[in-house]
Amino acid sequence: MLEELQRVVEALAHRLGRAVALDDLDFRLLAYSTHADAGDEWRARVILSRGAPPEAVAWLRRQRLGRATGPVRLPAENDLGILPRLVVPVVYQDVRFGYLWLFDTEDSLTGAQLELASAAAAEAGAICFRERVVSHLRTAREGELVRDLLSEDPQVRGMASARLVEEDLFALRGDVTAVVARPLPAGADGVDEDDRIALQAAVNTASARLGDRGSLRLVRPDHAVLVMPSATLRRSPELPEALRTTSLERLGRSAKWRDVHVAVGSPARRLDDAVTSYTQALDALRVAEVVPSFAPLVAHESLGIYALLAGQPIDQLGTYGVHPAVRRLLEADRQLFTTAELYLDRAGDARATATELGLHRASVYHRVRRIEDVTELDLSDGQHRLLLHLGIKVSRLLGLA
Known part of the structure; x- marks a missing residue:
């Protein structure tokens, strides 16, 4: 997707003879032209860091760009090193994906040039929309196969394992480990659909840190699962804590929740044995809930005799x-x-x-x-x-x- 967006930006910059850039909704840089017109101090900082400085983001939020339905001219902001520019919302099928930026210090863009910019923004929106659809289909397929991977049927697990690798949904690198996050409601209401959406967002955030094909995700009625190469967890032992923190943030720190517990299973030698690591993580969560000294982060390997007992009905x-x-x-x-x-x-x-x-x-x-x-x-x-x-x-x- 980024290569396609870069081509759109470069083509527009060439036709207009000025610098062009494309940001997502959080003003993170997606693509920018290599035009000689380097822009301003703010754009230079964005290019170096791939994101806008916090003070610039706050200023942009005050411009209410999220309500814009067409091109908007923004004035200069000397304190932030921002020159006048034109911003075109990147929208497709009524879904907003980001903003296309053109430097226009002298208010010299013609109507025809504005039409070119709007057409480029629409093309970028179509690319983003297509990528989102593909991503949703990929996520749905991944969820279907992960459910089979954690099945009790060895044959189903074997087929799911093969499909995940063959369809390039998971990069197999040695043994794998399951990490499970479970919210603990303070009352009897349990976890509702909004909570599951929040938990899905938390798992997606954790998965994004592991890179493309670096993990497998699944959200079940009262918990979320991440399956990843064990080597990844050894390199980044902070991942369970990060998943817990993100889950609490997404769920909202309120009286509804006692906590979120996160458990790590023991490594499984093969992908189709991931269910063993997953079951161990569930056992560890069960122990942590009744033996507070293990909470909120617990590894199956640290349970001692509880590891044996928790596996019994x-x-x-x-x-x-x-x-x-x-x-x-x-x-x-x-x-x-x-x-x-x-x-x-x-x-x-x-x-x-x-x-x-x-x-x-x-x-x-x-x-x-x-x-x-x-x-x-x-x-x-x-x-x-x-x-x-x-x-x-x-x-x-x-x-x-």
């Missing part, structure tokens, strides 16, 4: 996972429950447990004896320690603790 955990000893501990004293968990997390190290709890070591030994009395377990026995440790973690997942 919740009803099965409820039936078999919580040992009566754990239930007795929960009912007896939550302080003892916390001490038991920390003591077992630290492999029975009383000194480390005491330090973290701010207690004397003797107090920890006293609590351990009380824990043994309540649970009827011997914490010097490895099997008893394992039983209690797993039971405590399961109770966390079930929201009992």
Whole structure:
């Protein structure tokens, strides 16, 4: 698209004998002529940085160009180094895509030249419109194939993986990782269609950072998925945090949302195994919601024993996972429950447990004896320690603790 827009700009500049430039709606430079008339200080800065300075953007916004239906003459703004110019809205099928700029310091453009400029703006609009349609079709096709890629059916996944590569929708570079973002509503309303659109915009922003064919996107009823080469995530470990920040901004920071949690699955060796990384990310989100210490950014590889437990059906955990000893501990004293968990997390190290709890070591030994009395377990026995440790973690997942 940019090459086509450049040809339109160069052709118009040649016919008019003056500098021409084309910006998008945010005044980011898309194309500019190489005409000898270099323009003004502002245009020089735009060419160097590919975008307008903030103070110039603010001035342009005040000109209400978004309401213009035809060519508009803008006066000089000496403080910003802006010379007089003509701006033509780039519109096609009533959709506005940007602005075509011509330098006109002496108000010398004729009616015929204005018609040429308007025709060039219309041609640029048609190019942008066509690109948008192609982009929408590409996104729809990508979404369809990503849904199949995350299917439970291995044959469907294999076909989707092959299609994504064959249709040049994804550049396969080694193993892949799934990153999942889930908004957490404060009430019972859940995620509505407007929220999903906002989440889609956030995922699109994150995907744009990864370049063409650098990721795969999908928005589901209550979460969004990005699948990318694992090497990309290793080079840019800030991506999950950036996705969370962008999601919060797009959704709007309001009382409707508690937070947005983002989880990273473990790398999958092949694209058609991306569903494994995706499932792991969902498991990690489940853990983060009930164990706050993992939130708001969680990696499946950091879950420890929770990685094993979270992969089990919740009803099965409820039936078999919580040992009566754990239930007795929960009912007896939550302080003892916390001490038991920390003591077992630290492999029975009383000194480390005491330090973290701010207690004397003797107090920890006293609590351990009380824990043994309540649970009827011997914490010097490895099997008893394992039983209690797993039971405590399961109770966390079930929201009992």
